[in-house]
Amino acid sequence: xxxxxxxxxxxxxxxxxxxxxxxxxxxxxxxxxxxxxxxxxxxxxxxxxxxxxxxxxxxxxxxxxxxxxxxxxxxxxxxxxxxxxxxxxxxxxxxxxxxxxxxxxxxxxxxxxxxxxxxxxxxxxxxxxxxxxxxxxxxxxxxxxxxxxxxxxxxxxxxxxxxxxxxxxxxxxxxxxxxxxxxxxxxxxxxxxxxxxxxxxxxxxxxxxxxxxxxxxxxxxxxxxxxxxxxxxxxxxxxxxxxxxxxxxxxxxxxxxxxxxxxxxxxxxxxxxxxxxxxxxxxxxxxxxxxxxxxxxxxxxxxxxxxxxxxxxxxxxxxxxxxxxxxxxxxxxxxxxxxxxxxxxxxxxxxxxxxxxxxxxxxxxxxxxxxxxxxxxxxxxxxxxxxxxxxxxxxxxxxxxxxxxxxxxxxxxxxxxxxxxxxxxxxxxxxxxxxxxxxxxxxxxxxxxxxxxxxxxxxxxxxxxxxxxxxxxxxxxxxxxxxxxxxxxxxxxxxxxxxxxxxxxxxxxxxxxxxxxxxxxxxxxxxxxxxxxxxxxxxxxxxxxxxxxxx
Amino acid sequence: xxxxxxxxxxxxxxxxxxxxxxxxxxxxxxxxxxxxxxxxxxxxxxxxxxxxxxxxxxxxxxxxxxxxxxxxxxxxxxxxxxxxxxxxxxxxxxxxxxxxxxxxxxxxxxxxxxxxxxxxxxxxxxxxxxxxxxxxxxxxxxxxxxxxxxxxxxxxxxxxxxxxxxxxxxxxxxxxxxxxxxxxxxxxxxxxxxxxxxxxxxxxxxxxxxxxxxxxxxxxxxxxxxxxxxxxxxxxxxxxxxxxxxxxxxxxxxxxxxxxxxxxxxxxxxxxxxxxxxxxxxxxxxxxxxxxxxxxxxxxxxxxxxxxxxxxxxxxx
Numbered sequence: 021x022x023x024x025x026x027x028x029x030x031x032x033x034x035x036x037x038x039x040x041x042x043x044x045x046x047x048x049x050x051x052x053x054x055x056x057x058x059x060x061x062x063x064x065x066x067x068x069x070x071x072x073x074x075x076x077x078x079x080x081x082x083x084x085x086x087x088x089x090x091x092x093x094x095x096x097x098x099x100x101x102x103x104x105x106x107x108x109x110x111x112x113x114x115x116x117x118x119x120x121x122x123x124x125x126x127x128x129x130x131x132x133x134x135x136x137x138x139x140x141x142x143x144x145x146x147x148x149x150x151x152x153x154x155x156x157x158x159x160x161x162x163x164x165x166x167x168x169x170x171x172x173x174x175x176x177x178x179x180x181x182x183x184x185x186x187x188x189x190x191x192x193x194x195x196x197x198x199x200x201x202x203x204x205x206x207x208x209x210x211x212x213x214x215x216x217x218x219x220x221x222x223x224x225x226x227x228x229x230x231x232x233x234x235x236x237x238x239x240x241x242x243x244x245x246x247x248x249x250x251x252x253x254x255x256x257x258x259x260x261x262x263x264x265x266x267x268x269x270x271x272x273x274x275x276x277x278x279x280x281x282x283x284x285x286x287x288x289x290x291x292x293x294x295x296x297x298x299x300x301x302x303x304x305x306x307x308x309x310x311x312x313x314x315x316x317x318x319x320x321x322x323x324x325x326x327x328x329x330x331x332x333x334x335x336x337x338x339x340x341x342x343x344x345x346x347x348x349x350x351x352x353x354x355x356x357x358x359x360x361x362x363x364x365x366x367x368x369x370x371x372x373x374x375x376x377x378x379x380x381x382x383x384x385x386x387x388x389x390x391x392x393x394x395x396x397x398x399x400x401x402x403x404x405x406x407x408x409x410x411x412x413x414x415x416x417x418x419x420x421x422x423x424x425x426x427x428x429x430x431x432x433x434x435x436x437x438x439x440x441x442x443x444x445x446x447x448x449x450x451x452x453x454x455x456x457x458x459x460x461x462x463x464x465x466x467x468x469x470x471x472x473x474x475x476x477x478x479x480x481x482x483x484x485x486x487x488x489x490x491x492x493x494x495x496x497x498x499x500x501x502x503x504x505x506x507x508x509x510x511x512x513x514x515x516x517x518x519x520x521x522x523x524x525x526x527x528x529x530x531x532x533x534x535x536x537x538x539x540x541x542x543x544x545x546x547x548x549x550x551x552x553x554x555x556x557x558x559x560x561x562x563x564x565x566x567x568x569x570x571x
Numbered sequence: 572x573x574x575x576x577x578x579x580x581x582x583x584x585x586x587x588x589x590x591x592x593x594x595x596x597x598x599x600x601x602x603x604x605x606x607x608x609x610x611x612x613x614x615x616x617x618x619x620x621x622x623x624x625x626x627x628x629x630x631x632x633x634x635x636x637x638x639x640x641x642x643x644x645x646x647x648x649x650x651x652x653x654x655x656x657x658x659x660x661x662x663x664x665x666x667x668x669x670x671x672x673x674x675x676x677x678x679x680x681x682x683x684x685x686x687x688x689x690x691x692x693x694x695x696x697x698x699x700x701x702x703x704x705x706x707x708x709x710x711x712x713x714x715x716x717x718x719x720x721x722x723x724x725x726x727x728x729x730x731x732x733x734x735x736x737x738x739x740x741x742x743x744x745x746x747x748x749x750x751x752x753x754x755x756x757x758x759x760x761x762x763x764x765x766x767x768x769x770x771x772x773x774x775x776x777x778x779x780x781x782x783x784x785x786x787x788x789x790x791x792x793x794x795x796x797x798x799x800x801x802x803x804x805x806x807x808x809x810x811x812x813x814x815x816x817x818x819x820x821x822x823x824x825x826x827x828x829x830x831x832x833x834x835x836x837x838x839x840x841x842x843x844x845x846x847x848x849x850x851x852x853x854x855x856x857x858x859x860x861x862x863x864x865x866x867x868x869x870x871x872x873x874x875x876x877x878x879x880x881x882x883x884x885x886x887x888x
Contacts, residue, residue: 050707055717058670058678076669079711214732232732241706241730417705446704447827448667448712470827493793496770500792501703505827511769527770545703547789 023333023342030330033130034139041088041133045197046238048085050417050451078466080454086411088133088190089457093117093284094173094277095191095407098184099458102177102404107458117281122289125281128271129310129328134189135271139310139329141260142267154306156266159314159322162273167357170279171365172372180400181373181431185407187276192256195410195434199246199423200253206239245442246413248425252434268310271327282324283357291346292321292332298340305332305341315341324356376431386567388557389427391438391477391538394445395453395464398563405460408434412452412461418443420540421452436461438476440540440556445476447503447539473504477538478560478569479531486553488526491516498529498542498554508535509542533560533570620843620874620881621645622850625888627816627836632888634816634838638683640886641812641840647691651809652758654692659756660684660724661808663763663779664700664715666825667708673819673833674826676764678714680814680838684760685722696722699752700782701729727752734785741801742871743794748785753806761808761844765851766819766826771795772862773855774824775848776811777803777873796863803844803864804873811847813839815854845874846881 056076086109089095096113100106116127128135148156173184185191213235216228246252262269271278294317305315308331313322315332317340333341381387382399393412396402413421413436420443423434436452438445453464464474479498483489499509511527518524531554538556546552559569625641627634642648652658662676670678681698688696698719702709706729710716719726727733727750734748753759763779770792771778780802781788791798815838821831835854841847845868849859859865859876869876 050705051711052707054711055720056711056714058714058717076712079708210732217732236728241728417708446667446708449705449708487793494770494795495789495792497789497792499769500824503825503827505822505825505831507822507825545789547787547792 023330026330027334030130034136037131038133038136044083044085044087045194045202047081047083048198048411048414048455049240050079050415051081052237054079078450081415081451085455086457089407089409091116092188092190092277094184094188094280095458097280098173098177098182099405101174102180102182103401117284120281120284121286124285124288124290124323124326124328125278126328127281128278132189134193135268135327137193137260138263138268138270142263146267147264150307154303157306157309157312159312159325163312163325164358164361165273166275166279168361168365169274170276171362172368173276175366175369176373179370179373180404181376182404182406183372184276185409186434187274188407189270189275189277191407191409195408195423196252196256198414199410200249200256202239203244203246203249204253206235207243209235209239210243245419246422248423252423268327272312272325285323288323289345290343291323292326293342293344294321295340298338300338302337304335304337308332308335373431376429379429381429382431386558386564387427387429388559389437390424391540391556391558392561392563393421393436393438393452393461394450394469394474394476395461396563397460397462402460403431403435405458406435407458409457411455411457412436415451415455416443417449417451418446420444438540440543441552444541444544445539472562473537475537475560475562477556477558478533478536479538479542479554479556481529481531482553482555485548485551486529487548488528491518494524494526495547496527496529497545497547501541501545503539503541504535504537506535508532508537536560620841620846622839622841622843622846622878622881622883624850624883624885625838625840626885627888629888632836634677634679635683637838637886637888638680639687640888641838642687644884644886645840648687649691652688652691652693655694656757657695657697657755658688658693658758658760659697659699659752661753661759661761661779661783662698662700662715663782664709664713665703665782667704667712668826669712670714671817671832672826672829673764673766673817674824675713676762677814677816678718680762680812680816681715681718682722684762684812685718685724689722696724697727697752698724699727699750701750701785702782731785739801739805741804743797744801750783750785753783759806759808761811763813765813765815765854767821767823767855771799771864773852773857775851776813776844777848777864777868780806796867799864800867800871800873803868804871808844809842811841811844813847813851815839815851818854820855843874843881845869845876846878849876849878
């Protein structure tokens with residue numbers, strides 16, 4: 021009876037945290053139609069000129085969209101190790117880690133939204149029959165892979181490369197949903213509703229408009245573009261599918277956060293008590309065990325693998341299993357992670373950061389295409405902290421921030437990079453700087469961004485493609501959109517004389533590098549399709565001392 | 572034959588006439604007279620161009636009151652907006668800049684116009700602009716969202732599904748994606764802001780219509796003046812109200828610095844888009860000949876720069 025209640029508390033908790041995660045994921049976007057009080061912008065006395073320029077406040081997301089990252093002990097531990105700095109806002113992560121010492125992987129069973137998703141994928145109408153399920157739920161040697169990953173991540177962090185985010189379940193889920201599942205679902209919904217709206221039947225029309233009105237706040241008014249989202253999406257589908265072969269495959273085999281929490285379960289106060297005399301070896305406990313933690317009497321319970329789902333105790337028809345509190349001498353046996361995982365993890369952890377530096381991108385040879393969001397820390401420190409979670413990419417209102425494939429080298433795989441052909445960095449926007457959970461992008465105000473100015477790169481003109489320069493037409497689009505004041509693009513008047521046509525007066529554009537902030541709106545709006553005639557590179561970015569052009 | 576590009580309204584009138592003809596041949600006399608009456612009523616009276624200029628001389632004058640008094644002087648909003656109309660306002664809210672930077676239309680002016688339309692019995696008032704910066708940010712930062720919230724007007728979020736390909740029948744432009752609220756509107760009121768522009772010299776009322784279309788807009792700059800006139804010819808607003816409460820004198824159209832802003836405290840209301848632009852250009856010390864699209868608008872008969880020939884009034888607060 022008591023156990024059944026625990027089971028339902030677990031289910032409710034899973035549902036609550038999964039919904040919370042999803043709501044916060046959807047909220048991670050520019051808030052819709054914020055009406056700002058502009059009255060003070062008119063009323064400030066005229067002599068206070070600079071304060072008048074920045075009289076309007078920054079737009080922020082009011083919900084704590086980084087919450088799940090900040091309760092994630094792996095993100096906290098790896099970032100603290102690599103940044104060698106105490107990070108703000110991770111109190112809950114520490115609390116969860118401390119609670120785990122006594123109560124085990126309750127995070128996996130009760131909170132983790134990725135775990136919940138796997139749980140559902142594996143347990144709803146399971147594909148495996150009873151015997152097969154029992155075989156799949158045996159404690160397997162492959163569980164050690166996650167310890168290998170954990171050791172590799174933590175030692176790499178200590179050496180100077182934080183790639184926890186590639187495998188961290190919260191980052192993995194946010195990235196997969198935010199950059200692949202949600203945008204692609206959005207495309208489907210938009211198409212469907214537009215199809216309805218174009219119909220000749222009135223009712224379908226209204227359904228189309230209504231659907232569009234409901235879908236827009238979730239998916240945005242336009243389809244989001246993520247050129248490499250398909251890789252993230254397919255990976256996500258594969259990981260989900262594996263639950264049909266082995267329930268909670270990810271949690272048992274790969275999850276480094278699960279490994280960390282299992283390792284931390286040092287003083288088990290809550291323990292599974294087996295009554296061997298009552299057991300009839302019906303196998304129900306094994307059949308429903310989510311963690312493959314050997315719940316059956318006669319086998320040794322694996323506390324590091326147990327996900328605290330309470331399936332075994334609830335399902336046991338003989339009441340042979342029960343979780344009970346036990347204080348006092350509560351030391352458990354050592355975690356069986358295997359020497360290979362330990363040594364292999366350490367070797368990988370030390371060599372990966374060094375291999376990652378071979379390309380020289382973090383120090384001597386910055387990549388020209390690696391334009392980081394404004395407020396990004398210098399590259400080495402950035403890589404210490406970035407969790408590749410995709411939060412900045414999700415919130416960017418112009419769709420410019422993308423997961424990097426090769427721009428940032430191996431070490432920077434899936435870290436944020438601005439792709440100006442897809443979007444641009446809006447001059448007065450600082451939304452991405454306000455959401456980064458680890459401070460890889462530090463908080464900027466609009467005023468600081470503009471007044472400093474924070475540069476993310478610089479623009480250059482390809483005269484062979486530029487319409488006035490190559491004598492094809494007058495055009496000033498780059499200058500028109502240039503947001504700095506005075507503008508970083510200026511003109512020289514000239515006249516094109518083409519054979520057999522009237523002379524055309526043109527304005528030849530030049531980039532003033534001392535004013536250019538690299539926002540990329542010129543590249544984004546350039547009418548020259550294919551390859552724009554004005555392009556943006558990272559040289560000139562404020563965060564680097566070396567990646568500069570001017571003295 | 573037709574010696575000028577066909578406007579949106581003319582084509583609507585033609586369609587009206589054709590359908591009237593069809594109904595007539597069907598012998599349904601009752602409704603027919605109604606249709607014909609509507610067609611006659613919707614025709615502009617030729618040569619009746621007028622202009623009302625508002626000046627706020629007192630310190631701390633109310634922009635909303637000034638706007639209201641100008642419409643009163645023009646004969647009241649009821650003269651232009653009928654009961655049950657869908658009125659679409661076209662402010663310039665293309666850049667995510669705070670309103671005092673003179674880059675976007677003063678939200679107080681917007682509020683005044685919306686309220687007047689609502690008082691005149693408009694069924695719906697919509698604010699529409701295909702913005703350059705992210706629309707959500709533009710709405711918030713320019714104060715348009717606030718204006719919509721205060722008055723209950725609809726703020727139309729531009730999106731590609733709302734761009735319908737329409738033949739503009741211009742000299743330079745033919746088929747372009749047009750932002751549908753303007754096509755579906757009963758009445759259109761253009762509320763631009765006056766500011767400088769690197770290519771077209773100024774951006775006033777006629778140029779504001781670049782925000783009425785989608786597609787490859789940045790290519791329009793290759794023949795900017797003709798493109799502007801083609802668009803202005805197509806959209807042809809019922810009224811133009813140019814916001815020159817403060818104007819941007821340098822680094823336009825994006826602006827961003829209060830040092831470039833000049834406080835003028837003026838508004839121009841006219842039914843003639845060319846005349847309104849001509850008057851606003853004077854604030855920048857420009858003649859119609861110096862601003863290509865005004866000269867072209869004159870030439871194509873979109874309106875007249877001859878301000879002396881029209882009924883002019885001014886309202887001073």
